[in-house]
Amino acid sequence: MVLLLLIVIPLICAGLIVFNPREQAKYIAAGGSLVSVVFGVVALAAFNWSQGGMDQLTFTTPWVPALGLNFDIGADAVSLLLIALTILLGPICVIGSFTAVVENQKTFYAWLLILQSAMVGVFCARDLVLFYICFEFTLIPMYILIAMFGSSNRRKASTKFFLYTFTGSVIALAGFAYVAWQHSVFTGEWSFNMAALGETARALNASQQAWVLLALMAGFAVKVPLFPVHTWLPLAHTEAPTAGSVILAGVLLKLGTYGVYKFALPFAPAAVLDYAPFMAVLAIIGIVYAGLICWVQTDIKKLVAYSSVSHLGFCMLGLFAVNSVGVTGSVLYMISHGFSTGALFLMIGMMYERYHTRSMKEVSGLGSKMPVWSTFMVFFVMASVGLPGLNGFVSEIMCLFGTFQSGPWTGQAGVTPGATFGMLGPVFAAFAGTGMIVAAIYLLYMTGKIVWGPTREPDDHHAHEVLPTDLSAREIGVLLPLAAGCLVFGLYPAPLMKAVEAPVNDTVAYVQSLNTGDTGRVMVWTAAHEDDHGSDHNADHGDTHTDEHAQDEHSEDHSGEGH
Amino acid sequence: MAETLAYLWPEVTLFLATCVVMVVGLSPSAAVRRLCPLICGISLAAAGIFAIGTTPTGPEHTRSLMPSMLPYAKAIIAAVGILLVMLLAGTVDREEEANIEKGRTFDPLRLNSGEFYSFFLFSLTGLMLTASADTLIWLFLALELTSLPTYVMVTISTARSNAREAGVKYFFLGALGAAIFLYGFTLIYGGTGSVHLTEIRHAITTQMAGEGLNPITLAGILLAIIGIGFKIAAVPMHYYTADVYQGAATPVTAMLAFVPKTAGFLALMLVCSTIGWHYGESGAGLPDAVRLLLWVMAVMSMTLGNVLALLQTSMKRMLAYSSIAHSGYMLVGLIAGPGDTFTQSGLSAVLFYLLSYGVMSTGAFAVIASLERNPQRTHTGELAYDEADSIEAIRGLARTKPLLGWSLVICALSLLGFPLTIGFFGKLPLFTAGISAGEIGLVVILGLNSAIAAFYYLRLVAYPLFDEAGDEARAFNLTPMRTRPAVGALGAAGVVLMTVFAGPIARLAHNAVHPDSQGHVADDASNNTDEPVAAK
């Protein structure tokens, strides 16, 4: 019920804003988002953290029963943490925009609130179609925020953002529909219930799972974004208003990784295992490639935008490591990235409000001009670099650890106690690890330009009429929770790890369980030369709908990969 | 006969109203003349109520292939018809009425209202009759009754010359289409020896059980399908669409987008039902040839419709091409055929989609119809208003006319199939039904086409919302006919509100095709309040 409130409260406030004749939009929005925070705290308090499964804080009511669609929400620890992140960023975005948005305030704040509802909806949906509805619906508010409140190239950016992500997710919908159909074939019931469909999907044979994975990834990889489908992001980020960027980086990208975590892994574990190296390579390319691109940017917002591509690569890597450390790292990464990168976008916004430029060529050396701003900037840069003791490190190192662990160790049974079953390994971790160096290069390059060095201001710069030279109390107040979050997260992440342990281990178990028994399909990289390993797929999955042709094809895939 | 009449009450009602309107439209009293649309509306409402209330029972209706479909089909026809009539109200005779008001003497010869509204009702009567058809002859007549009045309506809808051109094109090409499907019908008769749909079905079943489908029957069915393709504007019978849609006055365009398409799909469902969906590899599909034909038509319609719509700067042409694409989507449902549940039944998906498409496209056209400018004399000396057509006309609409602007935005999003609009719930069962029928490739093409469609629908979202109204946009004013923006708003509201009630509607749509599976669906909906229609 409290989750329902978290969805409804922002909507009500949005309604109030729209129908209130007076210009009180920002105060209503701030109030609404703060009330949400209160209820968020209630949700956190009411939650039993030791339990896995999306069956807490539930609320269910049929919606379109004929479609098997229910308004069915609930949360597990991962969802709830992401919801908490969402509603924490709510007031930060609202209050952070007080001076930045002067025109069309009603529209801005109303859509911001609606966006929050949609995002909460994504994270707590237990019904695939409900998930999809919310997932898709986030596009509209974001589209409007970018297109109406963005900078010069906003139309192109928003359109690209919309079309790109829409295209991907339509295919994901086809994947969902496919699983739902298989479910009805198995059980005779048509349902979009996440848990039920998960079971069905896992029972599919490997080639079917591969198609499911492909379809789902089409939707989620774009959102993450994974190389090479990332090109919408720098554009959208650069053009979006500050609050939009914060939400985009903080939460919207996480819809993709959450999707992978929540659907790709549990729905297609066998395929995930098969394609993990491929996905990991894409993720690593993203890490290094986007990182290097960051280095040559002059627009700091674009730089930070590309850095998201790089960072989310780690997140994907952790997911496809499919072990507890990696997936936990990924989940923590989703949250931690929201803090540090969200904060960086806020910082850039604050600078932009004062100087109306984001080019490092025009503004630099703000250290003496804006010491408070600079202090925060360095702090968040360090969080983003992954400095131990701050949030970035915890998640990043866990993703790397997970990647490292997951690999060809199993062959040395008993010799490598810290290893887990998976398809990645040290080489992947080492290549991904270069991302840590690259991150240091580009982020310190940016800091060196924008914070340190001789002060330079745009020629036509004159003092902002509302804002002080350095940060105002409101702005500091917006940044402090994030900074505190980064610090606490970095120094005491153990409760978070414990919190997500149950659901993560459940998810991981789907994949890791493929290691047990006589499936034979799993030891691909060791048994690739054996020709007969594909033959016993069926037995294990009990799948009566196996397409023999696809089956053969799949075993070929295996041997291809193995060699 | 009486039994047959029992489920023809809606048609009868509409026919009677037609007669009344024809007379009333010629009344010397302006106040009485203005009653025409109202009478249309009332009659449609009555027809709708009759449709819901009159469930065909008894032996007679077994001749109808899909008797259970009638209440639903006629009800949605009536509902969208009401929207359409609100939109059509005031379209014709605008100048003459004004002149009369200024003192010109009443001359029935100068007025078109009577014909216009009665033709509209005729067309809807035909549409309902299509649903009720139980013989090929009836089907042919009903289809033609649907179409013929629209040819005239297109022509007289506005004084602009391209309306005439459109009318002529529409008429000739329509005749071509009719010829093709009529030829198909005769071949079917030749192949099966009957004009009764139930008997044809029986004959085909026998043929299939024996030596396979008689080539003549098959040829007849293929030709019938292609010919009816004209009504739904499916490729390759789509050529007229853009020109006619653009040429007609926008309210009539809105009508063209719904009425013939619905007739066409009802007819296609009937024709396909004669074969049934129990052939092919899966044993639950159409015979290969028919399936292939529909498959090609579906893919071509979706794709060509969308890619051509992409290039348009005229909104009416854009919506025309998008209407082709939507037919393509619905053909997926037709290919998928019936199924146990709503999600697996392509036919119920089609019925559901017809309603949602009717509401959202009418809403979108209504917004466009609400904008006009520049009354000018045509070469015949009549007064013609420039309708909003170029996409430039809607720049900044959400700021200058928020209600209209947002209505257009919502309807466009629905046409795109965006979640939280009925368009999404319309498209989703097409997805699931297609996949259930094993047509995964088709569904992927459908998905990709939705994405392509986003390119141009997004313009209908972006232009009103984000742009400043340019000179061209500022030249457009709100039309004095207040029902038009109201229809736009109603459409938008309907698009959103129907999502809330999508469940009951979906169940009605499903029961319409699958009366036997009520129990199953009712299980799903155990805690839902609506009773199945049949029980009433």
Next chain:
Amino acid sequence: MTSISPTLASMADTALHVGSAPAWVLAIPLLPMLAVVLNTFSAIFRVKTKLPAWITIACLAGSFLATAFAFMTLSGQTNVATGWKWFDLSWGAGQGQQFIADFGFYIDNLTLLWMLFVTGLATLIAVYASEYMEHDVGKGYTRFFVAFGLFVFSMTCLVMGDNMLMLYLGWEGVGLCSYLLIGYFYKKPAAVAAAKKAFIVNRIGDLGLAIGVMLTFVHFGTLEYAQLFQSEQLAGYIAAVLEGRAGDVPLMAQLIAVFLMIGAFGKSAQFPLYVWLPDAMEGPTPVSALIHAATMVTAGVYLIARMLPVFLLSEWALPVVAWVGTFTALLAATIGMAQFDIKRIMAYSTVSQLGYMFAGIAMLSSVGGVYHVVTHAFFKALLFLCCGAVMHGFAGQLDLRKLSGLWHMKGWRVVSVGMLVGCLNLAGVPFTAGFFSKDMIIAEAFVTPGYGYSLLGWTLLFTAGLTAYYTFRVFFRVFTGPVQYEPGDEHHGEDDHSHDHAQDDAHGHDGHSHEDHAHGHDHFHPHPPRFAINFVLATLSVLAVLAAGLYFVSPEKHGWVGDMLEESTAHNLYTADHSAAAMFLIDGDAHAAHDTHADAAHGEHAAHGSILGFNPHEVMYYISAIFGLTGIGLAAYLHGPRGMVSGFLGNRVEAGKCRMDAVAKAFDPIPRWAENKWYVDEFYHFLFVRPLWVVSYIFQTIDKLLVDGLVNLFGYLPRLLGRGAQPGQSGVLHGYALSMAGGVGVILFIVVLVTL
């Protein structure tokens, strides 16, 4: 083999006992953290006094006292003090199914040893800095001390952390503080660049460390020292190595050390990752003294010392370390000889001395290596602080060509004496601490069998001579001779704004009192250090001298350090079988020749190697003394002032001119190349930075044109398709009719063709 078995047995028996430390030891890390927190509040409340310095000094002194107390009460034991759970994750109950790293501290002798000099020196240097940084009071002063405190905190985490992730936390934490402090004068582009360089080069090493840590975890299933060093797996490997079955150790276990080594190279500025350290001298001098000379840069040595059992597993790691260390020592010394900036000379000397430490520890003289760490910490800190005092007094002047005769100037005597003490130590003059510690290392090179280790020994000896030369080059030129000086650039010109008053824009001209005499040297008066600096210099001088005494404490264990290390977990595993452990470095066969036991004394070692036929341990004192004194003599000859030893040795009469000039001319261009650091930086720039930059631009272009272009192309395809279909929409009626009929024909044809 039989001789080894008892040792192994005893090792198994004396399995590491890990107790839990009393809670007060947490004060050691937490007091510096407290200083950081309090100073942060000072910053928030914009304190304009020296309060931050006093807070820092008090907290660090407290931390030092706590360490000392811990040393007295806990020495010889191994204890763990857990603060709180940091990483805590489990996915099963079995071994290696937990991912746990506490925010906890591991206290054994190695830690205590390290923490004693870290906190002690930090306290002293904080006192020094309180005066040194006073020109920045109310501006960067607080920032300085925040970073300073944070550094000490990070250092405690690095040294005392009870697991490898804590080590990593400290490792990167000190890197951050180093970054912040090098870039302290952030208006100077050089300082910013140096800070960035330090961080990035360190990150390269950090990646190695991270991989090493991950490998350790995967291989041993734990990150915690206590578990790691107790693990049977490790004991088994070590046993295998000791028995000459090094091949039994899996490759992955051997690789751990290799990767950890890379981390150590980065942090401890070894070739090829040393390039950041000389540039790091852009930071304020106390920072150079504390971080870039005494403490942080020894972290690599600590890492190897701590992980020595793991390093022993690898056939390559230690030899590579030895070679790299020696090479670095030589390379840095040659560069140091040719520099003119005294701080930079000290920086290269630090790199060089770190090379010694690495070589020592790699040659299995971890006592020598660690002892050198300790002695070096004192004398190098002393040297830097003296240089800093000079710099402070002469407005940033560091060029030895522009300074002369400080010994004779009023108020500079403490500095001069301190400098002399430091130089004597560094030059390895007999009976100084530096002499003993260096000798231990060099002697081991001849003792320990290894690939070409005796060559390394001679190289180290030669380098010792070079060290003595460049050390006294500084001393003779700056402190002796005629009194001459030129102020540095902090005195005049607009640069002043950027350096001295880094944060000062708001303060207007108040801070620019010296602007009146901005453009003349005439008005310049050097200001000699006051009490705080002199006090610290004096204390450090005394300590540097006293450090020699440590050599004579428990000589049977190679001095106090040996005594300390013997008790530490990292050490006893192999001192137990010193030579046997060493054997695997060469080959298993030679092993039988060495009958060894735990309390190996000098005599035993004689069997392993010799220098010119003598026992290295006995003759090394003399040989190294000869090298050292020769170096000093050379320095005196080339740079000494006139009048020194009757004018025979030196002939320098003014600051910038001496015999060396002629020599340098004769050997041109070698001295010039050396002055330009052998162009290593340029080489790196050319080889790595520039290509990477180019690649980045290429990537950006690819992203824009190819990746995005492809996406746009896909977006454009439908449009293209539309354009293709558009001609069909001609608007001509009969065209339509024909098209329809044709379409019907075609579609039926397709249907017939496919289905029949």
